[in-house]
Amino acid sequence: MIDVHIYGLIKKKFDPNASxxxxxxxxxxxxxxxxxxxxxxxxxxxQEDCGDCFVNGKVIKRDENxxxxxxxxxxxxxxxxxxxxxxxxxxxxxFITRSAxxxxxxxxxxxxx
Amino acid sequence: xxxxxxxxxxxxxxxxxxxxxxxxxxxxRALTSTMVFDEVPPTCEPLGPLNKxxxxxxxxxxxxxxxxxxxxxxxxxxxxxGIKEANAGGLTAQKIAKLGLKAVVLEGQPKSKxxxxxxxxxxxxxxxVDANDxxxxxxxxxxxxxxxxxxSKPGIIGCGIAGQKLMRSAGVFGNNxxxxxxxxxxxxxxxxxxxxxxxxxxxxxDDTDGERPAAVNKELYDxxxxxxxxxxxxxxxxxxxxxxxxxxxxLKNYGTNVLQNIINEAGALPxxxxxxxxxxxxxxxxxxxxxxxxxxxxxxxxxxxxxYAHACHPGCIIKCSNVxxxxxxxxxxxxxxxxxxxxxxxxxxxxxxxxxVSELNRVCNDLGLDTIEAGNTxxxxxxxxxxxxxxxxxxxxxxxxxxxxxPMGNLIGLGxxxxxQAFGVTHVAHCKGxxxxxxxxxxxxxxxxxxxxxxxxxxxxxxxxxxxxILQVGGTPDRMDVNKAELSRAFQATTAFIDSTGYCLFIAxxxxxxxxxxxxxVQSIQGFLGDTSIDAVAYGMDVLKxxxxxxxxxxxxxxxxxxxxxxxxxxxxxxxxVFEVSDEELDKVFEN
Numbered sequence: 001m002i003d004v005h006i007y008g009l010i011k012k013k014f015d016p017n018a019s020x021x022x023x024x025x026x027x028x029x030x031x032x033x034x035x036x037x038x039x040x041x042x043x044x045x046x047q048e049d050c051g052d053c054f055v056n057g058k059v060i061k062r063d064e065n066x067x068x069x070x071x072x073x074x075x076x077x078x079x080x081x082x083x084x085x086x087x088x089x090x091x092x093x094x095f096i097t098r099s100a101x102x103x104x105x106x107x108x109x110x111x112x113x
Numbered sequence: 114x115x116x117x118x119x120x121x122x123x124x125x126x127x128x129x130x131x132x133x134x135x136x137x138x139x140x141x142r143a144l145t146s147t148m149v150f151d152e153v154p155p156t157c158e159p160l161g162p163l164n165k166x167x168x169x170x171x172x173x174x175x176x177x178x179x180x181x182x183x184x185x186x187x188x189x190x191x192x193x194x195g196i197k198e199a200n201a202g203g204l205t206a207q208k209i210a211k212l213g214l215k216a217v218v219l220e221g222q223p224k225s226k227x228x229x230x231x232x233x234x235x236x237x238x239x240x241x242v243d244a245n246d247x248x249x250x251x252x253x254x255x256x257x258x259x260x261x262x263x264x265s266k267p268g269i270i271g272c273g274i275a276g277q278k279l280m281r282s283a284g285v286f287g288n289n290x291x292x293x294x295x296x297x298x299x300x301x302x303x304x305x306x307x308x309x310x311x312x313x314x315x316x317x318x319d320d321t322d323g324e325r326p327a328a329v330n331k332e333l334y335d336x337x338x339x340x341x342x343x344x345x346x347x348x349x350x351x352x353x354x355x356x357x358x359x360x361x362x363x364l365k366n367y368g369t370n371v372l373q374n375i376i377n378e379a380g381a382l383p384x385x386x387x388x389x390x391x392x393x394x395x396x397x398x399x400x401x402x403x404x405x406x407x408x409x410x411x412x413x414x415x416x417x418x419x420x421y422a423h424a425c426h427p428g429c430i431i432k433c434s435n436v437x438x439x440x441x442x443x444x445x446x447x448x449x450x451x452x453x454x455x456x457x458x459x460x461x462x463x464x465x466x467x468x469x470v471s472e473l474n475r476v477c478n479d480l481g482l483d484t485i486e487a488g489n490t491x492x493x494x495x496x497x498x499x500x501x502x503x504x505x506x507x508x509x510x511x512x513x514x515x516x517x518x519x520p521m522g523n524l525i526g527l528g529x530x531x532x533x534q535a536f537g538v539t540h541v542a543h544c545k546g547x548x549x550x551x552x553x554x555x556x557x558x559x560x561x562x563x564x565x566x567x568x569x570x571x572x573x574x575x576x577x578x579x580x581x582x583i584l585q586v587g588g589t590p591d592r593m594d595v596n597k598a599e600l601s602r603a604f605q606a607t608t609a610f611i612d613s614t615g616y617c618l619f620i621a622x623x624x625x626x627x628x629x630x631x632x633x634x635v636q637s638i639q640g641f642l643g644d645t646s647i648d649a650v651a652y653g654m655d656v657l658k659x660x661x662x663x664x665x666x667x668x669x670x671x672x673x674x675x676x677x678x679x680x681x682x683x684x685x686x687x688x689x690x691v692f693e694v695s696d697e698e699l700d701k702v703f704e705n
Contacts, residue, residue: 020396021397077374081371
């Protein structure tokens with residue numbers, strides 16, 4: 001089994017009376033070779049409806065489709081719900097207006113760069 | 114001509130001075146830290162007459178630049194013993210700027226302890242007025258009485274009961290735009306106690322007949338400002354409330370407390386006095402829970418002030434603040450409830466009641482306490498067995514002792530480290546004596562480097578490295594990587610620059626992603642100052658160097674740039690990792 005934690009307004013898709021302030025955990029059967037996209041498909045969710053997604057505490061980028069191991073914890077946040085940081089474009093959320101910077105020069109403010 | 118206002122509490126005089134040429138490029142944090150460096154003896158007693166409180170709006174504060182109404186408050190911290198800058202929104206920064214003041218300096222100390230005073234600042238005048246009637250008053254009541262007395266709707270900052278009692282965890286309060294909550298806090302480092310040590314309760318600023326500061330190069334300033342506005346509106350974190358009929362901007366919809374569940378999922382949410390990295394009750398005290406409560410209450414009480422997408426100062430277009438209502442009456446409970454506060458008073462204390470977390474926040478706002486310090490202090494008290502983890506009602510009663518005659522209240526006011534020392538608790542998360550906020554440095558090591566090496570003590574805002582670390586991108590290994598010196602230094606320098614501009618630090622979310630946004634932000638500063646040579650990173654590094662030098666002269670050494678031992682020895686579940694950054698790596702941050 002895997003646990004899928006759902007956050008934000010997409011909870012209403014599964015339970016119209018669900019509270020945003022309660023935990024919603026959907027248990028899914030696991031099978032060998034289960035991929036993250038299979039989880040989205042099984043829940044009838046589009047990535048475009050979602051903000052950030054985590055697998056076992058790791059942020060998953062939009063273009064990644066990792067294998068989900070048994071007993072994993074997957075978390076799916078609704079659209080508009082992101083880790084508060086710059087770098088949304090790097091997660092594949094479609095705000096790409098610059099190329100991936102060096103790891104420490106995210107602001108690109110130094111005139112020397 | 115810009116001026117500095119000096120309020121001398123030793124001889125009870127006020128004086129307007131011409132703003133020195135050498136400071137003309139400075140504002141906000143750059144100005145407070147430079148003036149503290151120039152005027153405050155580093156080894157002085159923080160609560161004595163030689164310390165000063167420097168209050169400075171940012172470079173473009175008071176203009177029509179978006180989200181630029183931040184106020185910096187600086188001095189020597191009684192909590193850390195080092196230099197401090199804390200900043201906040203509210204009304205005061207823009208009003209001071211419109212009066213043509215670059216800084217207000219509170220200095221000296223009355224010999225007599227019989228009287229309290231307010232400072233009333235108007236166009237071209239400043240008065241020290243008797244304020245004994247305001248002493249010992251809760252701050253919700255106090256701001257209401259000030260607006261009754263001064264119908265011009267002034268900005269108000271100052272200290273509450275905690276600051277008047279010279280407690281190290283006292284913050285500097287500020288009234289909000291509606292004047293129904295004193296929750297615009299420059300909260301950290303105990304600067305509220307420094308104001309209290311000067312026998313000042315409130316600084317009341319009336320900007321009648323004031324004018325917007327004018328840019329030297331208006332064309333460049335306007336070009337930059339417009340680019341920044343566009344970037345802030347476009348970005349998914351800082352953007353508009355709704356787009357295509359769906360919620361869009363994360364901060365407007367859920368506030369900073371959207372992070373409660375997200376950091377929980379990252380396994381980096383410190384719970385129960387930093388013993389665990391996840392909290393089952395996170396959802397109940399999250400930004401989503403607040404959003405739902407606001408909608409529910411507004412449906413029942415249409416006139417309720419309940420709100421999300423609430424601005425912390427006029428002209429803020431990010432609007433990450435909120436107004437939390439009492440569910441049964443619709444009346445204001447507290448504003449705002451932010452992530453680090455909900456974490457400190459909730460998650461870190463094992464409390465999952467939205468009502469009690471909000472009530473604890475209200476008590477902090479009323480008494481004049483820093484919420485992060487207060488939450489960590491309660492958690493340490495829980496670890497000491499003085500009350501139980503998860504007991505919201507007991508925590509509210511415990512915190513209220515700060516406003517009573519109980520000696521326990523004085524111990525609470527010392528902050529987490531002080532209370533821990535009093536009760537033999539060594540598991541205290543702090544750096545330089547200041548409690549750490551809501552991101553555990555064991556799985557997010559770059560923020561640990563910032564906590565350890567930042568001149569302000571344990572504080573996430575001085576170098577928010579969460580972004581690249583949780584993302585695990587940019588060619589570096591993941592957040593478990595230990596080579597963090599360069600990362601932390603770059604973020605600390607850039608942050609010091611933004612803190613000097615008057616812009617809210619949250620513009621960073623948009624300018625990190627949208628190139629025209631960062632370009633516009635810098636252009637607006639260059640245009641305002643009429644100097645296109647301003648280099649953001651170099652400017653920020655200069656600020657950091659002064660702050661580090663002050664701390665060195667105050668007696669700080671490399672040993673002070675370290676985290677408590679338990680971070681290296683106690684693995685944090687669920688990732689079960691410790692803070693493995695070496696002392697050598699920490700020392701690299703500022704070695705050159």
